[in-house]
Amino acid sequence: MxxxxxxxxxxxxxxxxxxxxxxxxxxxxxxxxxxxxxxxxxxxxxxxxxxxxxxxxxxxxxxxxxxxxxxxxxxxxxxxxxxxxxxxxxxxxxxxxxxxxxxxxxxxxxxxxxxxxxxxxxxxxxxxxxxxxxxxxxxxITVTAHCNTTIGLEGTLSARLQPNHPSDNEDGIVASILEGLAYGSGDAVVGLNPVDDTLESVKRMFHRLEEVKNKYAIPTQNSVLAHVTTQMQAIREGAPADLIFQSIAGSEKGNTAFGISGELIAEARELALREGTAAGPNVMYFETGQGAELSSNAHHGVDQLTLEARCYGFGKTYEPFLVNTVVGFIGPEYLYDSKQVIRAGLEDHFMGKLSGLPMGVDVCYTNHMKADQDDMEILSTLLAQAGVNFLITAPHGDDVMLNYQSLGYHEIQTLRELLQLKPIKEFEEWLRKMDVIDLSGRLTKQAGDASLFLV
Missing domain, CATH: 1.10.220.70 (lyase)
Known part of the structure; x- marks a missing residue:
């Protein structure tokens, strides 16, 4: 050597x-x-x-x-x-x-x-x-997974609909969900980051998301992104959960900082398969991001790209439905500017796919980073061409709860139309039924108007 x-x-x-x-x-x-x-x-x-x-x-x-x-x-x-x-x-x-x-x-x-x-x-x-x-x-590289629907088939581009609200106001959350659906977002998952991640709040959010999904017969999956142990207890107490979410790290020390272990994740997966509401068999949702281990002093002197790859090696053991890197969320201390964010987004997507994961990216940045929305549109276009399984979308690209910038709901459909990609098949058929897209796959005149669901 x-x-x-x-x-x-x-x-x-x-x-x-x-x-x-x-x-x-x-x-x-x-x-x-x-x-x-x-x-x-x-x-x-x-x-x-x-x-x-x-x-x-x-x-x-x-x-x-x-x-x-x-x-x-x-x-x-x-x-x-x-x-x-x-x-x-x-x-x-x-x-x-x-x-x-x-x-x-x-x-x-x-x-x-x-x-x-x-x-x-x-x-x-x-x-x-x-x-x-x-x-x-x-x-x-094509990687597919199935929860209630199948993600990752060739020719598709999916989206997580992220309806976060700064006070967990349920009407506000539902309004954001309906707006996202009206733009064609949400086939990967409707995933909420709760402000209040107490057990009672998480249970309430699971029930509300399921209520919306059932009311409109939406072919998708729901997730409330609280700590895995809180979600597990909520499921045990009857909460309707399609996916169990958890942030993961590339070192044992990093996972300990997140309050998890391999044994706990395996237990969560078994619980979701046994008592969750999804068809499965892929019932886990993991989130990662370059620099997470350094931020918790759990990097062991190892570079952040290698640790990110190790996240994927750890996560694939539990056969997840979704994995995404929140590529620019951690801040300029780890990825300084748009050039570093774009590079890291392409790296993470490739490494996730090479590891056998249904890989997505939160194309995002913080307001103190040297990046802007044009940079995110460049990265999202490159990722769509690279075959990314899904991207994350928020109202107007502005997450007012987590206080960072991502992609807007409308941008997912723009990418689909530009690159001749489609949502997940069942979701595409549902969008046509709801008159959000036409037979050619383009948005209709009433697309983006959430009131179309209130008629």
Missing amino acids: ILSTVLFGRTYQFKSINEVMAKANEEKSGDVMAGIAAESAEERVAAKVVLANLTLEDLRNNPAIPYEQDEVTRIIQDSLNEKIYDSIKRWTVQELREKILDYNTSGNDIRRISRGLTSEMVAAVTKLMSNLDLITAGNK
């Missing part, structure tokens, strides 16, 4: 694979803050050269966090398909990249290879790819 290279007459010597991985990463303010980023463009290129020539076996034998110290590492390593891994372990990272991008390598070929990859391998190949590589490779 060679951890040095000569570039422009200078020798670059790295102490460990973790150092190579961190310094090969594209510039991220979180890595800079952690003191692990490359100090120059030349050092970054040198680290990429070293990384390109490492074998997959090198990465398997040197996980980011030791097996004995970390539950996430154990889950990733123990779930590997050993037969597939044995057939590719002598590949270098650059050979893996070439295989994925090869015109003759199909999406099914990539899905098979992915079963023999650890999250560190997924992260490593991502670091060698350009933005266009990430779009091209992501577009090749």
